[in-house]
Amino acid sequence: MIDKLRVIGQNIGKLMFPSVCPLCGEILEDNQDKEMYICQDCSQKLKPIKPPVCLKCGQEVDGIETDCCSDCAVVTRSYVKGFPALKYSPEMSKCLSDFKYHNMRSYAAFLADIIVRERGKEILLAGPEVIVPVPVHKSKLKVRGYNQAQVLGEELGRRLKLPVDTELIERGVKTAPQKELSNAQREENLKRAFISSRKIVEYKSALIVDDIYTTGATVEACTGVLHSMGIEDVYYTCVCIGQGL
Ligand SMILES: [Zn+2]
Ligand SMILES: [Zn+2]
16 A cells, blocks of 8 residues: 555656656656666767877877877866766757756756766776865855755765765855956966865865866866865866867
């Protein structure tokens, strides 16, 4: 009887809150791959990063002759290595925007699964001791109610069995929206954006987590703060890597 009631309850729940594909919004049928939380059409459209990759930022490069992408060849990268999961695509754009701005924090499980599937082994091999989500400014947190990088980092931490530290880095001065700035301005803007009130930490290595990696300025700025605390080996991971977003 109780089992029956539970099944009825679950079915009512499905009717009221059906699982929808985070990319196209289509209601997911029961026979679809629930583990992916995504419809089959959209799963074909994901663009996992495939070798050869840049040995620094981890994005795909054209030839196997080059170790670094054209960006990493000219820009300072203080982190050891990056593990982006997917190439940025229009299909992922809406999903990540809903995740960040429209309270779809439930997508975190789906997005963390993607990172684990695509780069999990390499991350564990690198062996970071702690996950550090890119922080947002308190005022943004107040408006949005959550930090998407933190929600993602926590899901990732559960899967990789790594602790998550949300207090290592704080957002200092409020920065202008990155979208409106040139690359040079972005870097300058971000240099002052992250601070830490902690001087001594127990970690020697860390994994920065963010949803999207564009110019790398955010990760670079966070790496600087982690280095200043004595965390020597800094890695990063993200769901999507892409230019000109
Ligand atoms: Zn879909
Ligand atoms: Zn690169």
